[in-house]
Amino acid sequence: MISPNRYPVRRDKLKRLIKKKKLPAVLICDETNVRYLTGFTGDSTWLLIGPGFERFISDGRYTTQLAQECSEIDATIRPVSQTLIEATAKVVAKHEVSAVGFEAAALSFAEASQLKTALEKQDFVPVNGLVEPLREVKDADEIAEIRLAIRAAEKGFAYLKASLKPDMTELEASFAVETGMRRFGALGASFDTIIAVGPNAALPHARPGGMLCSDDPFILVDWGAKMGTGYVSDLTRMIITGSISSKFQRMYDIVKTAQEKAIEAIGPGVEARDVDRIARGSIEQAGVGPKFNHGLGHGFGLQVHESIRVSPQSNHQLKPGMVLTVEPGVYFPGWGGIRIEDDVLVTKDGCEVLSSISKELESSVLSF
Amino acid sequence: MISPNRYPVRRDKLKRLIKKKKLPAVLICDETNVRYLTGFTGDSTWLLIGPGFERFISDGRYTTQLAQECSEIDATIRPVSQTLIEATAKVVAKHEVSAVGFEAAALSFAEASQLKTALEKQDFVPVNGLVEPLREVKDADEIAEIRLAIRAAEKGFAYLKASLKPDMTELEASFAVETGMRRFGALGASFDTIIAVGPNAALPHARPGGMLCSDDPFILVDWGAKMGTGYVSDLTRMIITGSISSKFQRMYDIVKTAQEKAIEAIGPGVEARDVDRIARGSIEQAGVGPKFNHGLGHGFGLQVHESIRVSPQSNHQLKPGMVLTVEPGVYFPGWGGIRIEDDVLVTKDGCEVLSSISKELESSVLSF
Numbered sequence: 001m002i003s004p005n006r007y008p009v010r011r012d013k014l015k016r017l018i019k020k021k022k023l024p025a026v027l028i029c030d031e032t033n034v035r036y037l038t039g040f041t042g043d044s045t046w047l048l049i050g051p052g053f054e055r056f057i058s059d060g061r062y063t064t065q066l067a068q069e070c071s072e073i074d075a076t077i078r079p080v081s082q083t084l085i086e087a088t089a090k091v092v093a094k095h096e097v098s099a100v101g102f103e104a105a106a107l108s109f110a111e112a113s114q115l116k117t118a119l120e121k122q123d124f125v126p127v128n129g130l131v132e133p134l135r136e137v138k139d140a141d142e143i144a145e146i147r148l149a150i151r152a153a154e155k156g157f158a159y160l161k162a163s164l165k166p167d168m169t170e171l172e173a174s175f176a177v178e179t180g181m182r183r184f185g186a187l188g189a190s191f192d193t194i195i196a197v198g199p200n201a202a203l204p205h206a207r208p209g210g211m212l213c214s215d216d217p218f219i220l221v222d223w224g225a226k227m228g229t230g231y232v233s234d235l236t237r238m239i240i241t242g243s244i245s246s247k248f249q250r251m252y253d254i255v256k257t258a259q260e261k262a263i264e265a266i267g268p269g270v271e272a273r274d275v276d277r278i279a280r281g282s283i284e285q286a287g288v289g290p291k292f293n294h295g296l297g298h299g300f301g302l303q304v305h306e307s308i309r310v311s312p313q314s315n316h317q318l319k320p321g322m323v324l325t326v327e328p329g330v331y332f333p334g335w336g337g338i339r340i341e342d343d344v345l346v347t348k349d350g351c352e353v354l355s356s357i358s359k360e361l362e363s364s365v366l367s368f
Numbered sequence: 369m370i371s372p373n374r375y376p377v378r379r380d381k382l383k384r385l386i387k388k389k390k391l392p393a394v395l396i397c398d399e400t401n402v403r404y405l406t407g408f409t410g411d412s413t414w415l416l417i418g419p420g421f422e423r424f425i426s427d428g429r430y431t432t433q434l435a436q437e438c439s440e441i442d443a444t445i446r447p448v449s450q451t452l453i454e455a456t457a458k459v460v461a462k463h464e465v466s467a468v469g470f471e472a473a474a475l476s477f478a479e480a481s482q483l484k485t486a487l488e489k490q491d492f493v494p495v496n497g498l499v500e501p502l503r504e505v506k507d508a509d510e511i512a513e514i515r516l517a518i519r520a521a522e523k524g525f526a527y528l529k530a531s532l533k534p535d536m537t538e539l540e541a542s543f544a545v546e547t548g549m550r551r552f553g554a555l556g557a558s559f560d561t562i563i564a565v566g567p568n569a570a571l572p573h574a575r576p577g578g579m580l581c582s583d584d585p586f587i588l589v590d591w592g593a594k595m596g597t598g599y600v601s602d603l604t605r606m607i608i609t610g611s612i613s614s615k616f617q618r619m620y621d622i623v624k625t626a627q628e629k630a631i632e633a634i635g636p637g638v639e640a641r642d643v644d645r646i647a648r649g650s651i652e653q654a655g656v657g658p659k660f661n662h663g664l665g666h667g668f669g670l671q672v673h674e675s676i677r678v679s680p681q682s683n684h685q686l687k688p689g690m691v692l693t694v695e696p697g698v699y700f701p702g703w704g705g706i707r708i709e710d711d712v713l714v715t716k717d718g719c720e721v722l723s724s725i726s727k728e729l730e731s732s733v734l735s736f
Contacts, residue, residue, distance in 0.1 A: 042573055060661025061572040064701045080663060081680045102477075109480040109494055110472035126477055175550050182543050192556075204429040205410055209596075228577075293428025295448060312449045333432045 003141055007039050007070070013134055015051050024097035025050035026127060027088065027115075030106035032302050033131040035230060038070040044084060047073070048091055048100075055095075057088050085111065089118035099123035103130065132307045136299060137321035142231065143345060146301065146323055148185070149233035150343055150354050152225035156181035157237065157357060160221065164239070166214035166368045170195040173219070174208040181225045190224035190232035190304045201337040204294055204329060214368065217242030220339060230302045234325050235355055236341030240365045248338070251288070251330055252361055255338050258282040258328045259359075262296060266326070266344055266351040272314040279328045280312070291330035299324055300343070322346040323354070371509055375407050375438070381502055383419050392465035393418035394495060395456065395483075398474035400670050401499040403598060406438040412452060415441070416459055416468075423463075425456050453479065457486035467491035471498065500675045504667060505689035510599065511713060514669065514691055516553070517601035518711055518722050520593035524549035525605065525725060528589065532607070534582035534736045538563040541587070542576040549593045558592035558600035558672045569705040572662055572697060582736065585610030588707060598670045602693050603723055604709030608733045616706070619656070619698055620729055623706050626650040626696045627727075630664060634692070634712055634719040640682040647696045648680070659698035667692055668711070690714040691722070 003009075014037060018026050028034055028047040035041055037049075038056075042065050045058040056066055056075035066075045078087035092100055100119065102112065104126035116124040138146065159180025160173060168176070174193040182188060196206035198216025206220070213219060217240060224234040238252065262279040276296040283292045295311030300323060308316035310324055318324075324346070329339030343354045358364075371377075382405060386394050396402055396415040403409055405417075406424075410433050413426040424434055424443035434443045446455035460468055468487065470480060472494035484492045506514065527548020528541060536544070542561040550556060564574035566584025574588070581587060585608060592602040606620065630647040644664040651660045663679030667690060676684035678692055686692075692714070697707030711722045726732075 041575065060699075063661075064699075065571050065573070080661065083681065104478035104481070105476050107477050108473045109470075109475050109477050110496055112477040113472070113494070126481070128478055171550075171555070175547075179543075179547075182539075187539070188560075203433050205433070207409065293431075293448065313451065331428075331432075 006141065007037060008072070010037050010134060011049065011054060014049065014131060017130060018049070018101070019051050021101065021127065023101040023125065023127070024099055025092070025095065026101040026130060027103070028131065029103050030131070032306075033103065033106070033135075036131060036135055036302060038073060040066060040070045041230070042066075046084065046088060048088070048095070050095070050097065053095065055091060057084065057091055059084070085114050085118055088115065092119055092122055097122060099125055101125045101127040101130070104128050129307070135301055136307050136316075137319055138301060138323055139321070142301060143321070143323070145227060145229045145231040146233065146343070147354060148229075149190070149225045149227045149231045150235070152181050152184050152186040152227065153223060153233040153235055154355065154357055155184035156186070156223060156225060157221065157235070159183065161239065161366055164213055164241075164366060164368065166212065166241075168213045170197055170200070170208035170211050170213070173213055177221065177223050185227065186225035187228050188226055190226040190234060194220065194222035196220045196337070198336045199334055202331045202333045202335065204331060204337065204339070214241060216336065217244050218248060218336065220337060222339065222341065224304060232300055232302070232304050233343055233355075234300055234304050234341065235343065235357070236327055236339045237357055237359065238338055238340070238364050240361070241368060249361065251338050254283060254286040254288060255328050255330055255340050256359060259326055259340050259342070262326050262328065263342070263344055263351065263353060266318060266324070266346060268318055268320050268346060268348060270318045272308055272310045272316040272318060273312055275318075275326075276310050276312055276314065279326070283328060283330065288330050291332060292328055293331060294329070297325040297327050318346045320346050320348045374509065375405060376440070378405050378502060379417065379422060382417065382499060385498060386417070386469070387419050389469065389495065391418075391469040391493065391495070392467055393460070393463065394469040394498060395471070396499065397471050398499070400674075401471065401474070401503075404499060404503055404670060406441060408434060408437045409598070410434075414452065414456060416456070416463070418463070418465065421463065423459060425452065425459055427452070453482050453486055456483065460487055460490055465490060467493055469493045469495040469498070472496050497675070503669055504675050505687055506669060506691055507689070510669060511689070511691070513595060513597045513599040514601065514711070515722060516597075517558070517593045517595045517599045518603070520549050520552050520554040520595065521591060521601040521603050522723065522725055523552035524554070524591060524593060525589065525603070527551065529607065529734055532581055532609075532734060532736065534580065534609075536581045538565055538568070538576035538579050538581070541581055545589065545591050553595065554593035555596050556594055558594040558602060562588065562590035564588045564705070566704045567702055570699045570701045570703065572699060572705065572707070582609060584704070585612050586616060586704065588705060590707065590709065592672060600668055600670070600672050601711055601723075602668055602672050602709065603711065603725070604695055604707045605725055605727065606706055606708070606732050608729070609736060617729065619706050622651055622654040622656060623696050623698055623708050624727055627694055627708050627710070630694050630696065631710070631712060631719065631721060634686060634694070634714060636686055636688050636714060636716060638686045640676055640678045640684045640686060641680055643686075643694075644678050644680055644682065647694075651696060651698065656698050659700060660696055661699060662697070665693040665695050686714045688714050688716045
């Protein structure tokens with residue numbers, strides 16, 4: 001499915017950006033950015049790239065893998081006796097560039113300081129958000145891969161619903177989701193699956209534990225698949241296993257309405273913070289505004305959280321090809337929480353909801 | 369099993385270190401260090417700590433979880449409209465300290481720069497390796513938890529050997545290991561399980577793919593368990609499923625001998641680089657030195673790689689309570705690789721090998 005020039009095209013775009021910034025070279029240290037630009041799936045490997053050259057700096061563990069995954073870029077393989085920073089300084093010295101940009105969000109302060117010291121003749125210039133904006137807009141291949149990641153996640157959810165038993169713990173249920181996803185093609189979960197029964201659902205980032213699936217009449221499931229291509233999905237649904245209260249019904253409706261309004265507002269040219277505002281306003285209007293205590297959503301692709309953010313502070317404008325989660329929720333300590341999350345693609349005319357599991361309250365009911 | 373004052377004791381040690389450095393406060397940003405010091409298992413949460421005070425800076429997703437996991441420390445919960453950096457700057461201003469240290473390896477260059485700008489009145493001082501050295505030496509509770517992580521991993525390996533079939537792919541086999549670990553108490557794998565058949569084993573960090581377990585007579589398995597306590601294990605064994613060559617037998621013996629010699633050398637007061645040198649020397653003497661292209665091992669605990677390193681550049685001295693991997697290997701592109709890895713505890717008198725799976729060549733043979 002992957003177009004053969006996927007990676008060179010991406011690097012060409014980056015080179016144009018580097019030229020625009022009047023930098024002779026940039027050091028790419030972020031593992032996911034390296035993968036995005038080259039197809040190399042290992043770690044501990046940096047990419048030095050300039051308008052006229054590109055070179056990996058890696059170590060012996062990756063000699064073979066680099067040749068297999070990205071043979072068009074030469075690699076400097078450092079010996080075991082040399083650190084990655086020392087090896088990089090040597091490579092830069094050889095290229096005789098006057099300055100090197102670096103990803104300020106990827107290098108730690110300590111690494112940046114060490115490298116700055118090691119580069120005697122070059123300016124070492126922090127650069128923010130060079131590759132991330134390229135990753136925000138997905139191409140047709142990437143969207144196809146994201147669709148597969150969503151399908152695998154949906155299979156995992158169906159498998160969970162088929163396997164769920166009253167005496168299953170949250171931890172066992174999380175394993176059922178992952179089993180289903182892996183049986184249907186996923187490499188694994190894209191993040192630690194959240195299965196939160198009743199009160200545990202009050203924690204937006206709950207960890208599955210020993211609560212039984214029948215200990216309370218509802219379960220929050222937040223999960224996603226990671227595929228061999230690297231692309232991921234991220235979804236949330238509620239499962240109702242018992243007799244729910246009128247409070248639950250009312251809250252479910254509030255969250256669902258807010259999510260639907262937000263999705264309706266998504267389209268090219270729209271400010272991400274306005275989408276957040278619409279969902280937040282809808283929940284506020286229903287009288288439970290403070291119970292929605294996180295951002296509305298986020299971009300995803302090779303990572304489960306990547307640019308852009310959909311929150312009150314967001315300053316991103318939506319563009320066709322962006323893929324986002326839309327996940328409002330309300331949380332009541334001691335009682336529980338409700339969240340509904342879909343994966344949405346911004347299109348030329350508006351948007352397409354890529355995930356397809358019903359969120360009607362009736363469809364969420366499961367009889368053990 | 370956890371001593372009730374586990375976390376206060378750790379923070380007291382840190383406070384003494386902070387006092388020694390003549391800093392009024394330090395900002396702990398590394399997620400694992402926050403967990404180590406407080407027991408809080410979430411993310412996006414920093415700890416401001418000084419000789420006379422301690423405070424979390426977090427967000428609404430974690431209000432309940434912080435109260436559950438670490439009620440003895442007060443938390444500033446930032447609103448959705450404020451970034452973690454903005455909230456931290458406000459908390460620091462309130463405490464009226466003259467300077468704040470920060471973990472230079474945990475904050476990115478970009479975050480450190482933003483925070484430096486936001487702190488108008490305080491010096492912002494990079495600090496290296498403040499909490500990590502505390503984590504190097506494990507207490508009795510931690511060692512007990514690591515033993516459980518090793519047991520769960522060993523159960524996973526037994527489950528794999530029981531389930532292995534000729535037509536199983538590497539990916540399916542990796543899932544079998546994880547299934548076994550989770551059935552026997554693990555939260556999951558401590559890292560992506562490596563199952564590498566024949567030539568794939570030439571990649572020290574191979575990813576399991578579509579090769580069948582019977583496509584070549586040997587399989588490298590590198591895996592570990594992560595427990596609910598956070599503690600992990602990390603092991604490697606070879607499985608022989610067919611008729612192996614004399615080269616394989618010779619190489620296996622070289623790696624096994626090097627590993628045994630290294631383990632024999634481990635004890636308190638020994639330089640970690642000398643342990644690496646002994647294994648490396650043994651493999652060099654056998655004529656395949658350049659085929660051992662990585663460090664000999666590393667510390668582990670709450671993370672699968674943590675201080676200390678056992679490599680030629682290491683400047684750590686072994687102390688009782690340190691827990692390390694010992695994992696020499698040799699790799700031949702196109703042919704395959706052999707690695708043997710055990711988990712070893714440094715004791716008062718020498719060391720104890722915590723893992724117990726036989727590494728005799730005969731025990732590695734599996735008939736489908």
